[in-house]
Amino acid sequence: MIxxxxxxxxxxxxxxRLSPLMDCSVVTGDPGLISTFVERWHSxxxxxxxxxxxxxxxLDDVSSLLYWPITGALHNFHxxxxxxxxxxxxxxxxxxxxxxRAETTLTRETYVQLGWVRDIYEMRCQVRRWIVAARVYLLHxxxxxxxxxxxxxxxxxxHLDAFRDLGQSGGYAWGVVALVHMxx
Numbered sequence: 001m002i003x004x005x006x007x008x009x010x011x012x013x014x015x016x017r018l019s020p021l022m023d024c025s026v027v028t029g030d031p032g033l034i035s036t037f038v039e040r041w042h043s044x045x046x047x048x049x050x051x052x053x054x055x056x057x058x059l060d061d062v063s064s065l066l067y068w069p070i071t072g073a074l075h076n077f078h079x080x081x082x083x084x085x086x087x088x089x090x091x092x093x094x095x096x097x098x099x100x101r102a103e104t105t106l107t108r109e110t111y112v113q114l115g116w117v118r119d120i121y122e123m124r125c126q127v128r129r130w131i132v133a134a135r136v137y138l139l140h141x142x143x144x145x146x147x148x149x150x151x152x153x154x155x156x157x158x159h160l161d162a163f164r165d166l167g168q169s170g171g172y173a174w175g176v177v178a179l180v181h182m183x184x
Contacts, residue, residue, distance in 0.1 A: 002141075003022075005137045006125050008128075013137060016170045018068075018138060020066060021068070021142070048084070057182070062176075062179055068174050070175040071173055072172050072173040075177065085103060085110040085158075089103070092135050092160055093135060093136055102117075110158065114153055114154070117140045118140065121140065122156065134165055135166070138166075139159060139160050140155070146177070
C-alpha cells in the first residue's frame with residue numbers, strides 16, 4: 001500500500017476531501033476483532049447482530065467517525081467495457097495502450113493490480129508528473145479503502161473516472177458511495 005503521498009501532491013489530494021482516507025487502514029492489531037464482526041454481519045438486514053442488539057452503520061457514522069464527505073454530488077459509476085478501461089488508463093494515467101491492454105488482460109477486463117498501480121505511481125513521481133501521480137494515488141486510496149474487495153489485490157478502473165478533473169473530485173459525496181458499496 002502507498003502509505004503517504006509525496007509532498008508535491010498532498011494539496012491535490014486534500015482538495016478532493018479524501019485526505020482522511022490516508023489515516024484509514026485495514027491492517028489491525030486484532031484480526032479476531034474483525035472476524036467477530038464479520039461473523040455477526042447479516043447481509044439480509046445489513047446489520048450487525050450484537051449482544052446489545054442490532055447495529056447498522058449510518059451516514060452520520062461515516063461522517064462523524066471517518067470524516068468522509070457525505071454531502072455533494074453522486075458520481076455515476078457505470079460498468080466499463082475493456083476498451084473504455086484501457087482508454088481511461090491511457091488518458092488519465094499516461095500509460096501506453098499496450099501496457100493498459102496487457103494489465104486488463106492479465107486481470108480479466110476492467111481491473112488492475114495494486115502492485116501495478118504502485119509501480120505507475122512511482123514512475124509518475126520520478127518524472128514529476130504530479131497531477132497524474134495524484135490520480136494514481138487517489139485510485140489506489142479509494143481502491144484499497146472505500147471500494148476494497150475480497151481479493152485485496154485488484155481494483156476496479158471505473159473509479160479512475162472520478163479523478164479526471166481533480167478540482168471536481170472534491171465535490172463528490174464519497175461517504176455515501178462507500179456506504180452504498182458496503183451494503184451492496
